[in-house]
Every structure is written in C-alpha cells, then in structure tokens.
Amino acid sequence: MDSLITAAARALAAGDPFGALNLVALREDAPALALRGIAMAQLGDLARAKLLLRKAARGFGPREAVARARCVVAEAEVALAARDLNGPAKTLEAARALLEAQGDRANAAHARYLEVRRLLLIGRLDEAERKLEGLDPAPFPPALRAAHELVVAGIAMRRLQARATRAALAKAERAARQAGIPALTAEVESAQRLLQAPAARRIARGGERPLRLAEVETLLASKALVVDACRRAVREGDKLVSLATRPVLFALAGALAEAWPGDVARETLLARAFGAKHADESHRARLRVEIGRLRAMLRPLAHLSATKQGFALAPRRAREVVLLAPPGEEAHAAVLAFLADGEAWSSSALALALGTSQRSVQRALDALAAEGKVQALGRARARRWMTPPLPAFTTALLLPAPLPGG
Missing domain, CATH: 1.10.10.10 (Winged helix-like DNA-binding domain superfamily/Winged helix DNA-binding domain)
Known part of the structure; x- marks a missing residue:
C-alpha cells in the first residue's frame, strides 16, 4: 500500500473525508476507488459511494479477497444509511466470515455491527442480541467501541430499559470522544436526547401527560393494567396479551381503557372499532362477537361487563387501568x-x-x-x-x- 493510500485511509478513520479526497480524488486504481467511495458516503452522497465501492470491488484481483470483502462491508454500510433493508444479508455475512478467517477482526466486527443494526431496524431483537454474544469490544479502536455501545443502547431502548440504555450511551460517549470523529459524537448525542424526549402519553381518568422512557419503564413495572397503544398489547407486570394482529380487538380495548373506570357506549365502540357512523343490527351483532373474543383474551388480566349504555373494563388485580399512547396523535x-x-x-x-x-x-x-x-x-x-x-x-x-x- 503506497503512502497516499495510507494517508487517505487515516484521514477517513479520523472523520476527514475532504482530506482523503484531496489525496486520491484523481486516482482510478481499486484501493483509491474504495477510499473515494467511503469518503463520498461520509459526505452524504450515498448513490455515488455505492457506485465507487462496486467499481473498487471489481478492480481487486483474485488474490485480494480481503480487500473485496472490505468493499462489501462498506457497501452494506451505505445501504444501511440509505435504509435499503432488502440488501443482500448473505453477502455481508460471507464477507464477515472471510474477514474473521483472515484475521481482520476489526472489519469483521464492523460487519457484525451492521448486521445487528439492520436487525434492530426490522425489530428482530432476540436475533440481534445473539449476534452480539461473545463479541468483546475492548480490543477494538474507539470508533468500534462506540458503535458497539450504540448497538447495546439500541437494544436496551427498544426493550424499554432506561438504566441500561443510559449506561451504554455513557460508554459510547467516552469512546466517541476518544475517537475524535464529530459525526460519531453527534450520533451519540442524538441517542442521548431520546432519553429526555417524550416517548409516550399516559392517559388515565380523563387526563393525560407525557412520559419519558424511564417513566414508561416504571409504569410497565407497576401494578397498573396497561393498554399499550404503541405496541398494541395489554399487560400487567410480566403478563402480556398481544393484540398486534387483532386491530378491532385492540381498538375496543383502547376505548375501554380510556374511559375507565366508567363505561363506553355501544355507539362509541362501534365507531372506534368499525368506523360505523350509522350502526344497524349487523354491526351490533358483530360488536357482541368481538367483545366476546376480547373478553376471552383478557380473562387472565381483566373482565368485561355489559352495562346499560355499553361495556366496561375492570382489572382483576391491578389498582388502575392506564392507556399508554404514542406521544402525538397521528394516523400514521x-x-x-x-x-x-x-x-x-x-x-x-x-x-x-x-x-x-x-x-x-x-x-x-x-x-x-x-x-x-x-x-x-x-x-x-x-x-x-x-x-x-x-x-x-x-x-x-x-x-x-x-x-x-x-
């Protein structure tokens, strides 16, 4: 590797894409194309970065498998930044395996973190955690350690574990400062702001107030019966009834929770569950059927009773019923x-x-x-x-x- 390539690589590692481009912008050899692609990605031109990285991968010879694998990893990172979640996951996995076999542990770890971040975006937390098992970030450079802690924080945040999230972000902040890469520091700071931002709304007894992530965690650990409109589930402590695939039943549960300890008129339930403005006997019959289904699913946590006006929800053991809603009213x-x-x-x-x-x-x-x-x-x-x-x-x-x- 010549001195210009080495210097450009160091500039990119320090988060200086312009410095790297000044060194290799006019070169068309494979290593220079790869570095130019990474520089363009850091500057936000993802389409150009993708083209350069693919051209670089084709330019490396048959004996340069490690270099081609690094291009695959870089292209996968560009795809993730562009939110192309349909990218070839098997190609990235093969590149990671080759890098591990050739002793390039840092780039292999980077590939694994990309795999985990993709899994986080599509909600496959258990698989993401399994991929992190046994991966010790201690020997890695500061930038990779920060990436590791950001992934750990992402999993903890999605599991609503505020304390674990805060601890991981503190480690990520220290590593990002050691790395000295402004973009990485900004990413950590953005994640830290999420802990202080409204994450949901608590609706109970006719009133509502915003909750931060830590407050949501406390609420879910309390003795309240929580109807969670963010994840379409009903839970009390460690008991959970998912209604994610039952939108009508969840609409009924949400209306009943919002009105607790009062009841909800049948006309209101028909409008919330079916959008029926002018209900007829067929709508009322369907409402009775769906209420029966909801009653059966919630039996371990609550019971539904008919009233003169409609129906009411009553918890079996919980002290109160709370509706946990998204932080803003939004149809989408x-x-x-x-x-x-x-x-x-x-x-x-x-x-x-x-x-x-x-x-x-x-x-x-x-x-x-x-x-x-x-x-x-x-x-x-x-x-x-x-x-x-x-x-x-x-x-x-x-x-x-x-x-x-x-």
Missing part, C-alpha cells in the same frame, strides 16, 4: 416514527420494517405528503421518503419489537 404514527431518524427510506424498506404491505405504506406516505409531513426524493424505484431532520418524538416505543417479558 408508525410510519413517521421510522422516518423521524432523518434518513431517506424507500417504501419497500418501510414495509419490511413495519411488517405490512408496500401498498399500505404507500397510501400512508401519500397521505402524509399531502399534509406536508413527509417529502419524496427521486422517482420510481429510486424514490425515497424523509421528514425534516429534527424529529418531534422519539421512535423507540413505536418500533416493531416485543415488550419486556413478551
């Missing part, structure tokens, strides 16, 4: 939650992360665009969606991940 809150990271997402990536159809996501994006809440970049398959860079609420509670104990 889950879509906005993912877009709130400031990155540009494709509709297919959003559909994968949300576990729904691409057409449903597209309808939500069109509605949000009409309200000026999101904007589209590009056309056809290159179209990406994003919101302004300063999000109004944290995404941690809205990501598709199981509750603690779930």
